[in-house]
Each structure stands twice: as C-alpha cells, then as structure tokens.
Amino acid sequence: xxxxxxxxxxxxxxxxxxxxxxxxxxxxxxxxxxxxxxxxxxxxxxxxxxxxxxxxxxxxxxxxxxxxxxxxxxxxxxxxxxxxxxxxxxxxxxxxxxxxxxxxxxxxxxxxxxxxxxxxxxxxxxxxxxxxxxxxxxxxxxxxxxxxxxxxxxxxxxxxxxxxxxxxxxxx
Amino acid sequence: xxxxxxxxxxxxxxxxxxxxxxxxxxxxxxxxxxxxxxxxxxxxxxxxxxxxxxxxxxxxxxxxxxxxxxxxxxxxxxxxxxxxxxxxxxxxxxxxxxxxxxxxxxxxxxxxxxxxxxxxxxxxxxxxxxxxxxxxxxxxxxxxxxxxxxxxxxxxxxxxxxxxxxxxxxxxxxxxxxxxxxxxxxxxxxxxxxxxxxxxxxxxxxxxxxxxxxxxxxxxxxxxxxxxxxxxxxxxxxxxxxxxxxxxxxxxxxxxxxxxxxxxxxxxxxxxxxxxxxxxxxxxxxxxxxxxxxxxxxxxxxxxxxxxxxxxxxxxxxxxxxxxxxxxxxxxxxxxxxxxxxxxxxxxxxxxxxxxxxxxxxxxxxxxxxxxxxxxxxxxxxxxxxxxxxxxxxxxxxxxxxxxxxxxxxxxxxxxxxxxxxxxxxxxxxxxxxxxxxxxxxxxxxxxxxxxxxxxxxxxxxxxxxxxxxxxxxxxxxxxxxxxxxxxxxxxxxxxxxxxxxxxxxxxxxxxxxxxxxxxxxxxxxxxxxxxxxxxxxxxxxxxxxxxxxxxxxxxxxxxxxxxxxxxxxxxxxxxxxxxxxxxxxxxxxxxxxxxxxxxxxxxxxxxxxxxxxxxxxxxxxxxxxxxxxxxxxxxxxxxxxxxxxxxxxxxxxxxxxxxxxxxxxxxxxxxxxxxxxxxxxxxxxxxxxxxxxxxxxxxxxxxxxxxxxxxxxxxxxxxx
Ligand code: FES
Ligand code: FES
Numbered sequence: 001x002x003x004x005x006x007x008x009x010x011x012x013x014x015x016x017x018x019x020x021x022x023x024x025x026x027x028x029x030x031x032x033x034x035x036x037x038x039x040x041x042x043x044x045x046x047x048x049x050x051x052x053x054x055x056x057x058x059x060x061x062x063x064x065x066x067x068x069x070x071x072x073x074x075x076x077x078x079x080x081x082x083x084x085x086x087x088x089x090x091x092x093x094x095x096x097x098x099x100x101x102x103x104x105x106x107x108x109x110x111x112x113x114x115x116x117x118x119x120x121x122x123x124x125x126x127x128x129x130x131x132x133x134x135x136x137x138x139x140x141x142x143x144x145x146x147x148x149x150x151x152x153x154x155x156x157x158x159x160x161x162x163x164x165x166x167x168x169x170x171x172x
Numbered sequence: 173x174x175x176x177x178x179x180x181x182x183x184x185x186x187x188x189x190x191x192x193x194x195x196x197x198x199x200x201x202x203x204x205x206x207x208x209x210x211x212x213x214x215x216x217x218x219x220x221x222x223x224x225x226x227x228x229x230x231x232x233x234x235x236x237x238x239x240x241x242x243x244x245x246x247x248x249x250x251x252x253x254x255x256x257x258x259x260x261x262x263x264x265x266x267x268x269x270x271x272x273x274x275x276x277x278x279x280x281x282x283x284x285x286x287x288x289x290x291x292x293x294x295x296x297x298x299x300x301x302x303x304x305x306x307x308x309x310x311x312x313x314x315x316x317x318x319x320x321x322x323x324x325x326x327x328x329x330x331x332x333x334x335x336x337x338x339x340x341x342x343x344x345x346x347x348x349x350x351x352x353x354x355x356x357x358x359x360x361x362x363x364x365x366x367x368x369x370x371x372x373x374x375x376x377x378x379x380x381x382x383x384x385x386x387x388x389x390x391x392x393x394x395x396x397x398x399x400x401x402x403x404x405x406x407x408x409x410x411x412x413x414x415x416x417x418x419x420x421x422x423x424x425x426x427x428x429x430x431x432x433x434x435x436x437x438x439x440x441x442x443x444x445x446x447x448x449x450x451x452x453x454x455x456x457x458x459x460x461x462x463x464x465x466x467x468x469x470x471x472x473x474x475x476x477x478x479x480x481x482x483x484x485x486x487x488x489x490x491x492x493x494x495x496x497x498x499x500x501x502x503x504x505x506x507x508x509x510x511x512x513x514x515x516x517x518x519x520x521x522x523x524x525x526x527x528x529x530x531x532x533x534x535x536x537x538x539x540x541x542x543x544x545x546x547x548x549x550x551x552x553x554x555x556x557x558x559x560x561x562x563x564x565x566x567x568x569x570x571x572x573x574x575x576x577x578x579x580x581x582x583x584x585x586x587x588x589x590x591x592x593x594x595x596x597x598x599x600x601x602x603x604x605x606x607x608x609x610x611x612x613x614x615x616x617x618x619x620x621x622x623x624x625x626x627x628x629x630x631x632x633x634x635x636x637x638x639x640x641x642x643x644x645x646x647x648x649x650x651x652x653x654x655x656x657x658x659x660x661x662x663x664x665x666x667x668x669x670x671x672x673x674x675x676x677x678x679x680x681x682x683x684x685x686x687x688x689x690x691x692x693x694x695x696x697x698x699x700x701x702x703x704x705x706x707x708x709x710x711x712x713x714x715x716x717x718x719x720x721x722x723x724x725x726x727x728x729x730x731x732x733x734x735x736x737x738x739x740x741x742x743x744x745x746x747x748x749x750x751x752x753x754x755x756x757x758x759x760x761x762x763x764x765x766x767x768x769x770x771x772x773x774x775x776x777x778x779x780x781x782x783x784x785x786x787x788x789x790x791x792x793x794x795x796x797x798x799x800x801x802x803x804x805x806x807x808x809x810x811x812x813x814x815x816x817x818x819x820x821x822x823x824x825x826x827x828x829x830x831x832x833x834x835x836x837x838x839x840x841x842x843x844x845x846x847x848x849x850x851x852x853x854x855x856x857x858x859x860x861x862x863x864x865x866x867x868x869x870x871x872x873x874x875x876x877x878x879x880x881x882x883x884x885x886x887x888x889x890x891x892x893x
Contacts (some may be wrong), residue, residue, distance in 0.1 A: 018438075020436070024436060028393075033385035036509070037384065037437075038510070041834070043832060043833040044508070073378070074378035075378050077377075084376075086685075095799050095800075096376070097371070098239030098803060099509070099555070099558045101558060102508050106597045125841070126841060129839075129841045130840045133833060133838050134841075135507060135508040135811070135838060136807050136810075137510070137811055138807070139810060139844035140847050
C-alpha cells in the first residue's frame, strides 16, 4: 500500500506492506534510527513514538494505522536552533542516560506525559512511565528529571513540536 | 616476546583473573606508525591521541561504552594531563590495536570493572607524554614561547605565530620521553570534579549510534533461525514458500541454523515463520534445570571438590554446628539492545560493525570461522545498548560474518528479543552449603561449599581458539578449560577473601559439568556468592542473638576499610531507627577492589511489603566522576533487584522456557525504590564501579524480609509475600 503521513512535520509517501510495524518503516525506510527495537511485543517502550500527540508502541503498530496521521519521533523533539525540549534539558542536568538504548522511548513517554499533565505527581509518573523498561536502572533519575522538567515547563510555557513546526526547517 | 610466552600470559591472565604483571606504556616503547583511525595529516604520538591540522585533539576510546561511563571517564583522564576540559576532546571508538590491551587480561577487553582501574595510569601517561612532546616542540620552534603556561594557551600562541604546519612536523620528530611525570592528585582540575556525561546529549536526541543504526549501503537484513533446544543442528529444511514471500532475497543454511535474508527486518522475520526445519539434537536436548539442581546437591554430598581457601586450624571449629543451603537460578543478561551485527565479507576483506566488549576476541573468532586472515579484518565498535558481560562473547558477530560470507553480500543480522533470551550465555545456577560452629553465642568457624558450572570453562574454548596461533592443536583450549574449570576462581570469589574473621575458615568448589552455555554476568561469581555469604552471616547474627550490623562489625574488626564503610552505612541508613512497620536488612561485599555496603528498608502498608529505600555506601578509591559513581551504584542496585525479585531461566528438555519481558520481567519504574548513595573519600588508586553495587542487594533484601516476616528465604528469586 501507499502510506501517506507526516513525520516530524514532513509529509511522506512510502510504499509498504500495511502490516509492517511502523517501527521498521521509520528505521529502515525513513532512516530515523533514533526509535529503538527492544522487544517487538509492546512490553518495553523502546519504540515509543507519538501518533497525533499520543504515545504509542511502534513495534506493534501496523503501518496502516499511521495513514493520514501525524507522527513524531525522537528526532522531532526539541531540536530547533539547537534548543532542547525541557524534558531533554532536565535529562541532561540529571545525567539520566547510561547505555542510552531505552532513552529515546523514555523521553517520548515523558514528553507525552507532560503535554497532557504539566505537573504530574509520583503516581502519575508511575502510571505513565512504568511501561518503559530500563535495564541500566535509570528510574530514580527519570522520576527526578520529570519533576524538574515539570517545574521548567510551567515557567517556559506549553511546548508542542508540531505547533512550532520545528522540523520543516531541518528537512529538505 | 615469544609466541609461547604470549600465549601463556593470555591463558594464565584469563584463568587467573587477577594476575598482575605490571605494565609499561606500550606507546613509549614503539614508534608511532600504522595506528587505526589515523586522521590525514594529524600528529599522532601514541595509539590513544592525535592532534589534527585543525588543532582538534582526538581520543581513541579503547574500552566499550555500555552505560558504565568510560566514554566520559577516559576523556576526563586524558583531558587532565592535556589541560583541557573533557568535552574539548573528540572521541572515537578505537579499532583493535595491541596497545589497547588490558594490562591484566592481556586482551582488548572491557570487563571485570577494570576500565578505570587499569587505565588510570595508561591514559594519563599517553596524554602526559603527548603534552610533553608538544611543549618540547614549542620550545624548539620558538625559544621565546612560555612553555610553562597551560597547553591550550601554548598551542594558541604557536598558532598565532603562523607556523602551525611546521610545528606539527617538528613535534612529529620528537620521541616520547622515557619518563613521564603525571599531575599530582592535589592539582587535578578535571578528575574528581567533572560531573557531566559526555554521551548524554546524543543519547537523548536519538543520535547515539548502536550496531543496529549503522547505515551500510546495500546491506540486507538477516535473521537466523536456530534450534529451540540447546545444541541442535539442522537436519533438513524446506523454504520454498518462505522464499516466495515478499522482499525475501535468499535463504541459506549456515552455522547451525537457517538464515533468511530480506529487504527489511520484518519481511525477513515474517518469511522465517514459513521455513520448515527438522532439527537434529544431541545430549543437551535432555537438559532440565530441575535435575541439574538435584545433581548439584548430590555433588555437595560427596567429598569431591577443590579447596579454594583454608585459614586457621580445623581443631578450632568448636561448638554447635549450624548449616544452611542456598541456591540461585540461571539468569539471562537481557541487555536492552537485542544482539545485532553487520558484516561485509569478501575473499580478501572483512568489515564488521557491532557493539562488543572484546575486539580482539571478535577478530580472532571471525578469522577462525571464515578462514580469512586477522590482518584483513576490521571491526568497528559502536555504542553498546547494555553489555553486562554478554558482549564479551563474539557469537553473534561470527554468525553475521558467516551469513555474509555464504550469501556473498553485506548483511545486518538482527536477533529478536526471544532469541536474545533463549540463546544467551547464562549466569550459572549455583547451590551452596554454608556451615558454622557456634560456641556460647560466638561463631568459631565458617565452611562454605559451592557447586556450579564454571564460567571460565565455557568462556575459554569460546574465545581461545581465535586467540591462539593456528598451529596449536585444536584440543588445547578445551584441555586448558578443563583444567582451569575445576578451580575457576570466579565460582568462589567473594566467599574467599571475606573480611570476616573466624578461628577456622574454609571454602570448597565442586564443579558441575553440564551443557548449558554459561557466561560472565554483571559481578560474575560475586552475584551469587554475596547472597550466600551475607544471608548466612545474617542467620548467624540471629542465632547468636546479636544485631546484624553490630555482629558484622565485630567479625570484621580487623579490617579497617570494611569497618569504615559499615560505620558510614549505619549513620546514612539510620540503622535501627525505625518507624512502626519498617524493617531493614544489611549486606556488605567487596568486589573488583571496591567495598559496597547497602541497607534496604521495607515498609508494610495496605498492599503488603514495599521496598521503600536503599542506602548505599561505597569505597572505590579515588573517584574520577562522582556522579557516574552514584549512577553506577543506582544501576547495580536496580539490576540486582531484578535478579533478587524476578530473574529465573528454566530449561525443560534442553529448551529455555522464558522468551520476552512478560515471562522474564525486569524491575519497572513503579517498583524502583528511592536510593541514597554516599561515596567515601579515598586517596587510594581508583577501583571498579560498574559491578560492585549488584552483589549486596539480594542479601540485603533477603535479610530485610527475614526481619519483616521471620521467614528465611534461601533461594532466589525472593517472594515479597
Ligand atoms: S520494542 Fe516496542 S515495546 Fe518493546
Ligand atoms: S539507559 Fe540503558 S537501558 Fe536505559
């Protein structure tokens, strides 16, 4: 099938088997390799992307489900003029990543959480983030970084990469 | 050095684990030529460092970055002697070169929490020697330059003088000094101060490159179907329907399996489901973990075994005898990144891309498997999405090379999560019997007897064939492995050399020979032996009616370093100052030169027992990057909690039963406790930090659970109920 959708602000038309999970289409056909493969069963969150702003596991999402949708990947988060999303700034300040393999997914889940809930409680963080595994055990820092980002987000105002149309500038 | 001597050193280093042979900076002894990753026109003083024509310093990262922080740590060491800040260095993954070998292991290998411990001098010497050459060249260029200023200022002055190209040529003619003076710790500007991770930015923007992300033109995607039962080989297969499915290019039999090659991973995986294979199995297909456990108990009943330690006089073991038996299961590594490798093999050239902890093991194994000379093989290391010992083995890279060779095209081999869990080299399952004699509430002896498979016995044959000269008999590594396995030091590490004083102490190891592939797993033997020993010490404390922490302090009174950690832990954890419904457990363990003490606090609420907090005190010698040490303590604790609460690999009829995170679960964020870490000041040489936080956490939890429930659990994983 011919899939038409928007990725990080850029419209794409891609030929694919409708059943192919979005993860592999993004990684192999669009070369957006920031989204990772961890389990292929929706159990680890390494492959998390946003579909119309909602966090989804791209390893189990058939490509056809993205038809006409707006997809954001880690490459589309906070890169305008070298600026970071508040979640990424908080991640840097807290030195969150270790091996880093799970971190694209962690950042995507955290951005989605803060978009819908700018001041999450610990329970909210548990609910939103427990689907993202980290074998290196960066959890205490993820929790702290989300609280930190939440305090900055309130100061900096609401952020949505799609509204800002950030990625048009960098892709041609 | 003769081949025999080198071989001897390699084998004995592998077998001995801690053989210290002293080092000399290789860069000082050899003229710089033919280093890998050499930049055109750059000045290269040794294998580690270059200065480009643009004035950029480049550091070769000779250790694998797998989360433990060597990317930042090595840059900090080099930057210190170059008067730079670590982020000013450009860092590249080093290709194999003998100068990058670990001085203890004699291999270019990342493991044993040795990276900083064994590079603390080498990398600083490489940088200081380079700085010396650069200063000397400046004086030769212009006697009026002030060479006592910091190196970057000196280099800018040279640049401003307009004779930069001439300067680099001049510096290139200067040999490394015979002796190097390193900065004194009191003058450190970066070591112990620098607190950021240099690889963090790439890892939160999706730019960090792991094996799976490498773009190799024309590389197709391959998956390798293997027998679900251990040791199985292909008897016959039918692939017509699979071959007809979309995007499939080739299906071939290779290395004990069937490789399906397609344009796209998902297409390969989909077609793979249509391949029909008949397998031929061997004795390993009869393996059952339940039977192996019973066998180990029988082994412990015998008089067999190797006496790993005996201290004191058996006559002094007086009083009432008390014995307890403990056990731990096999464990998978479950790195977040499922194994992946890219290979481009032609008759005269092999290029490999993957994340691995042991580049020369990779090159040796691929040379052996493909029949192509080592000198024609280049291996490009990548960021590792976790390692934990799994990637000390080259199996997945050898597979990729063999598939590429057989298919005649570059391929990217991608394992599924299921394959990653079912074709691992597992942390050995182990059983231990600990016994003590107690006279009037005082323990007089400790005897530990442990039975497990040998990691070394499995690792040596897996890697040694590729490392040894071709003319040696094939059987030599197996022979060496057989000899060393029986006394594998890692099987008893931590049970031996404990800080506890008893009138009589003894430790025996009884090797269990079995077909299950076993491998190095974060903290190796310590991962189970700390659980055995620190649980048993706790049991003894209760038997002797003493507080578990005070009891330990008493037994280790002669060991100042341990006592210092225990005392700090007592105050950090507010030991014994509990609210109603709170319970604590303590454990302390030394591994890889570092002492870590942990107190775990449980609280009992409506939902039963919950792990509220872990307090951790660490003495790892001099600290390079304090925040990375803290992060590694957190990481080791959470990794160890997964093993303590969840980890278990079962084998029935030779097939691993677990397959993905639903049945091989990892600790999740909502289960992760608050962790407080205190690093003790030290002027001793730096020690390991990647592994030592893991061993104490399982016994700390078991001991806290005993405090809460009065029930002693002696097998992992533990139940919170
Ligand atoms: S790879 Fe998608 S949830 Fe694990
Ligand atoms: S940082 Fe390694 S898995 Fe999360």
